[in-house]
Amino acid sequence: MNGPTRGYWCECWTEQVTSTGRPTRLASFDAYSAPQADRWVAIALRTISPALDSDASDEAWTWLYEERAETRRALLRSEPCTVTITHADVRITWTIRPVSFFSGDAPG
Numbered sequence: 001m002n003g004p005t006r007g008y009w010c011e012c013w014t015e016q017v018t019s020t021g022r023p024t025r026l027a028s029f030d031a032y033s034a035p036q037a038d039r040w041v042a043i044a045l046r047t048i049s050p051a052l053d054s055d056a057s058d059e060a061w062t063w064l065y066e067e068r069a070e071t072r073r074a075l076l077r078s079e080p081c082t083v084t085i086t087h088a089d090v091r092i093t094w095t096i097r098p099v100s101f102f103s104g105d106a107p108g
Contacts, residue, residue: 004100008037008075012044013093017086023093030101034075038068041083041094056087071096 008031015023027044031037045060052060063071063083071081080097 002103004102005032007032007099007101008034008096009099010037010040010094010096013095015091015093017089017091031096032101034072037075037096038072038081041071041096042068044094045083045085052085052087056085059085 010029012027013023
């Protein structure tokens with residue numbers, strides 16, 4: 001059996017700002033490096049930014065160009081990170097947290 005591999009568990013959640021309903025997980029991703037983890041968020045933000053309202057688009061591009069480097073530094077310090085934008089009445093949140101992945105030997 002192999003030992004644990006360090007990595008990051010990434011999730012994307014949405015929730016209605018004006019509702020008391022529970023958040024909905026849209027996606028999850030297992031990243032094996034800090035650059036891979038923050039790149040997952042960056043690709044998502046770049047992909048959806050044309051469809052966002054102007055305030056949410058500004059939030060997205062602010063993170064991409066001003067805050068992304070700090071996110072990566074925090075991940076390298078093994079600190080969890082959150083990126084949140086609000087589009088209309090929907091809050092979209094990406095979470096990244098350090099984890100250990102365990103893998104066993106394949107069955108013979």
